[in-house]
Amino acid sequence: MYVGPLRSLVDELGRLPGIGPKSAQRIAFHLLKVESEDALRLVDAIVAVKERVTSCTICFNVAEGELCEFCSDPRRDGSLLCVVEDPRDIVAVERTREFRGRYHVLGGALNPIEGLGPDQLRVRELLDRLSDGEVTEVILCTNPNLEGEATAMYLARLLVPLGVRVTRIASGLPVGGDLEYADELTLGRALEGRREVDA
Amino acid sequence: MLEAIGWLATGRSIRGASRETLVRHGADRAILRAETSITDKQDLIEAEIPVVRATRTQLNRRPIRRHAEMAPALQVSVFSPADRRLVEGGPAERRGYLDEVLVERSARLEAVVNDVEQVLRQRAALLRQSGGKLDPSILTTLDVWDQRLTMSGTELVVARETLVEKLEPLVSESYTHLAGHFEHVTLTYRRSWTGELVDALRSAREQDVRRQVTTVGPHRDELEIGLGFTPARTHASQGEQRCIALALRLATHDLRLQDALEPPVLLLDDVFSELDPHRSAALVERLPSGQVLLTTAVDPPPAVGAHRVVEVARNSLLGRFSGQ
Numbered sequence: 145m146y147v148g149p150l151r152s153l154v155d156e157l158g159r160l161p162g163i164g165p166k167s168a169q170r171i172a173f174h175l176l177k178v179e180s181e182d183a184l185r186l187v188d189a190i191v192a193v194k195e196r197v198t199s200c201t202i203c204f205n206v207a208e209g210e211l212c213e214f215c216s217d218p219r220r221d222g223s224l225l226c227v228v229e230d231p232r233d234i235v236a237v238e239r240t241r242e243f244r245g246r247y248h249v250l251g252g253a254l255n256p257i258e259g260l261g262p263d264q265l266r267v268r269e270l271l272d273r274l275s276d277g278e279v280t281e282v283i284l285c286t287n288p289n290l291e292g293e294a295t296a297m298y299l300a301r302l303l304v305p306l307g308v309r310v311t312r313i314a315s316g317l318p319v320g321g322d323l324e325y326a327d328e329l330t331l332g333r334a335l336e337g338r339r340e341v342d343a
Numbered sequence: 344m345l346e347a348i349g350w351l352a353t354g355r356s357i358r359g360a361s362r363e364t365l366v367r368h369g370a371d372r373a374i375l376r377a378e379t380s381i382t383d384k385q386d387l388i389e390a391e392i393p394v395v396r397a398t399r400t401q402l403n404r405r406p407i408r409r410h411a412e413m414a415p416a417l418q419v420s421v422f423s424p425a426d427r428r429l430v431e432g433g434p435a436e437r438r439g440y441l442d443e444v445l446v447e448r449s450a451r452l453e454a455v456v457n458d459v460e461q462v463l464r465q466r467a468a469l470l471r472q473s474g475g476k477l478d479p480s481i482l483t484t485l486d487v488w489d490q491r492l493t494m495s496g497t498e499l500v501v502a503r504e505t506l507v508e509k510l511e512p513l514v515s516e517s518y519t520h521l522a523g524h525f526e527h528v529t530l531t532y533r534r535s536w537t538g539e540l541v542d543a544l545r546s547a548r549e550q551d552v553r554r555q556v557t558t559v560g561p562h563r564d565e566l567e568i569g570l571g572f573t574p575a576r577t578h579a580s581q582g583e584q585r586c587i588a589l590a591l592r593l594a595t596h597d598l599r600l601q602d603a604l605e606p607p608v609l610l611l612d613d614v615f616s617e618l619d620p621h622r623s624a625a626l627v628e629r630l631p632s633g634q635v636l637l638t639t640a641v642d643p644p645p646a647v648g649a650h651r652v653v654e655v656a657r658n659s660l661l662g663r664f665s666g667q
Contacts, residue, residue, distance in 0.1 A: 254484060256468035261484055290461050290491070298487040328450030 535563035
């Protein structure tokens with residue numbers, strides 16, 4: 145349909161997650177139209193990401209250099225460790241502005257169907273981090289789905305015998321929302337985890 | 344037409360037909376549209392079923408994500424000759440029947456049913472990866488999946504057993520009415536293990552690893568149906584089996600009436616062709632209140648006081664007659 149460079153741009157864009165053929169075409173034509181410097185800024189950003197962004201050697205979060213911003217920040221509480229599946233989950237936890245500890249990125253959850261077992265996740269690295277006794281509490285912050293729950297269960301089995309406090313994030317209702325819009329499962333879980341009210 | 348109503352209510356074919364067979368030959372999609380009215384509330388349901396790509400369903404011009412959202416506007420109970428498989432078919436048919444009822448009654452149990460299926464898939468994948476050997480890393484993860492399966496599986500089985508207890512008297516009652524004489528239909532839920540599921544999984548582990556399947560659990564249980572204390576699957580005649588299948592459907596319909604204020608629409612797909620005149624008449628008499636749509640290739644029993652009759656021959660409507 146299109147020739148040469150335009151064709152390959154549409155094809156490349158179409159390979160990105162969440163972008164179908166029509167979106168790919170629209171973005172390609174947009175890039176064709178904008179000023180060269182605007183398009184080149186995008187090119188630079190992509191190149192910079194590929195060249196400079198690495199994986200933190202301690203927690204496996206995305207990093208620029210050897211350590212990520214949390215592992216290199218001395219003000220962070222080293223006794224609290226939050227275990228997540230994916231670096232994007234760190235962004236979510238950070239938005240709470242409540243958590244001042246450090247993180248550990250597993251790189252997924254137990255999922256035999258997709259060939260993910262403990263050896264494919266950064267479980268051994270997690271155990272290594274606990275060996276010096278600095279960490280006193282591990283918060284299991286994996287997704288509240290079957291695989292995430294199984295992973296939390298698996299980690300709890302490994303960690304509890306080490307004498308470290310192991311906690312799991314709760315499931316419940318979104319704050320500021322209406323009960324009537326809550327989905328049945330979340331509401332069910334919230335009912336299960338209900339708490340006594342102090343008078 | 345029953346297929347269309349069934350599809351709108353459940354999001355799938357009531358006969359288990361494939362997408363291609365639902366769409367008219369040569370067309371690339373089917374469009375369904377229905378106006379429903381429950382007491383004083385009117386709803387508009389629309390669905391687009393393409394041969395390929397995802398189907399789209401709207402309730403009052405608003406797209407819906409899950410078909411459960413359709414429940415307030417349209418619910419159906421389906422009766423068809425194929426239901427006999429509930430009695431003469433394998434255990435999976437009867438487990439599926441129970442789970443279908445549970446899923447309708449509780450969103451939580453729907454999640455439990457899905458959980459059990461997913462855990463079994465994950466466990467099967469793990470068993471395949473083990474290559475028949477029990478090494479320590481497989482063992483520790485197997486422990487975790489066993490624990491998950493025990494949690495969800497036990498909850499599911501307890502729910503199935505409670506349901507069976509509620510259904511048994513209703514099934515007997517319906518059967519007795521249809522058959523015209525008293526006959527005790529027994530429903531017995533048999534677990535594929537004894538004691539705690541987690542212990543059963545542990546003792547079956549070696550076998551599971553060798554055969555690379557999960558040999559105990561809710562997916563191996565059986566609902567035994569007995570007619571006058573003999574197993575209906577092997578000892579009942581075809582007529583009796585059809586009658587039991589109908590009684591099972593009527594029982595779940597009764598159960599739904601107990602829960603919901605509004606009775607579901609009953610869809611009877613060609614059931615009279617399979618029943619003798621006596622049983623057909625008994626069925627008509629036994630039909631619960633509410634709207635009923637039925638198709639038949641034979642003359643319906645005289646007791647059918649049809650409000651409206653539509654005659655179909657060679658794919659075209661011959662005529663519409665207002666009923667008695």
